[in-house]
Amino acid sequence: MRAFVIRGPGDAGVEHVAPPVAGPGEVVVDVARAGVCGTDIEFFTGEMQYLHEGHAAFPMRIGHEWAGIVTAAGEGVDRSWIGRRVTGDTMLGCGVCGRCRDGRQHVCEFRTELGIRGGRHGALAENVSIPARALHELPDAVDDAMGAMVEPGGNALRAVRGAGIRPGDRALVLGAGTIGLLVAMFARAEGADVHIVGRSARSLDFARTLGFEYAVTADELPDHPWDAVIDASNDPALPARAVDLVEPGKRVVYVGLAGSPSLVDTRLIALKDVTTVGVLSASGGLKGTIDAYASGAVDPRPLIAAEVDLDHLAPVLSGIRPAGAGAGPKFHAVI
Incomplete structure (x- = not known):
């Protein structure tokens, strides 16, 4: 599959990599679109603190604001997830420590973070794998653009x-x-x-x-x-x-x-x-955000300045606004 890979500071592009496989408790999602945020830019520039603390290393595949459709389910996963439109949590705790058992998986010492920490590949790719426990279904009233804005x-x-x-x-x-x-x-x-x-x-x-x-x-x-x-x-x-x-x-x-x-x-x-x-993460706010978007109480789409494909993502990370971009602060990659 095609995936956006940061090879080192200022060095990034699309590469052909092996597609993910749904392991036990996981699903594979066909990504429809994914957002770019300040964390992704810090990885591109090499400034992100996780790189200096050993929590992340190049090459890496970024992307933690996303929406897509589940296409495969691993062992132990309810197969009714297949075909459903979803987004998911970025913070993936170990599931067994005291913090995780207490509902604080987003500060789990042993967590991985999608596209950010612990080598967990991100969603700026054609496919991404993620634990089923991290999924949130998107109702019809929340389109893909809104779905990729659920995490922020x-x-x-x-x-x-x-x-x-x-x-x-x-x-x-x-x-x-x-x-x-x-x-x-x-x-x-x-x-x-x-x-x-x-x-x-x-x-x-x-x-x-x-x-x-x-x-x-x-x-x-x-x-x-x-x-x-x-x-x-x-x-x-x-x-x-x-x-x-x-x-x-x-x-x-x-x-x-x-x-x-x-x-x-x-x-x-x-x-x-x-x-x-x-406030560290979106974890406890994902469902409430989906509900707010679905009801029309909040519409995040005006914030999206432009949509690009993976091949034109590196210039965006370097600070170049695409021709015709709107005034908003957010950029999305349409996969």
């Missing part, structure tokens, strides 16, 4: 849940990339008054096209009390700013990751009685 949406939904947002709350989202915009969409669906902080005029202009009137730079931020602040940025200065901005007794959620450590004054967290929440 799950991160965003978990961030909104972690913020404890209620109707009428004033919520501040730091970051106007894919996750930040999805956070804003889910927060709006919960009835919040959402403000977005971004850096570039293009990203802020795009946010306004999505109906977020209050999309501003950090310097333009109004002096309001914020019932929730969600940091979906990669700016190492913003985690501390989030604690400064949030109302006492309220919540700050960290779902973005900077390339260098961020410093936060824990004295201020204590003195303001602020609850801080970290």
Whole structure:
């Protein structure tokens, strides 16, 4: 089959590789489309921390935001999965440790991550294998484009849940990339008054096209009390700013990751009685995201700037926007 392979920093392309086989407890999926995210770009540039910690190594096959159809089932798998449209969890725990038994497989010490960690091949390929326990069926109301947006949406939904947002709350989202915009969409669906902080005029202009009137730079931020602040940025200065901005007794959620450590004054967290929440993965938010997409409460498709094939994926990872691309932050490979 054809698969997108990163051979080393800046060196990637389509290769012909052996197709996956459904092992015990696994299925094989014919991939319809898969998204590209910041993690994939960090692997392409060689900056991704897992490469330096030994959790990943070149050559590697990326892709963890995907949708497709199950075409084969291994031993012990209900064969009714075959022919169903699905997406799936990225975080694949060992299934037997205390964390996995407690429902925290996404932080399992022995986990693999699809297209990211532990040599588990990703979905930027014609086929991918995945444990059946990680599958989520897609209803007809969730098309393939939306299906490949379930994983980033799950991160965003978990961030909104972690913020404890209620109707009428004033919520501040730091970051106007894919996750930040999805956070804003889910927060709006919960009835919040959402403000977005971004850096570039293009990203802020795009946010306004999505109906977020209050999309501003950090310097333009109004002096309001914020019932929730969600940091979906990669700016190492913003985690501390989030604690400064949030109302006492309220919540700050960290779902973005900077390339260098961020410093936060824990004295201020204590003195303001602020609850801080970290979000690592989409795992606990996948079903809720599918339901929100299916109901129309959230539609992620405007975020997709362009669709490319696998042969034209490397330039996208290097930062080149395809001709005719829209203003959104997300790119999809149609397999």
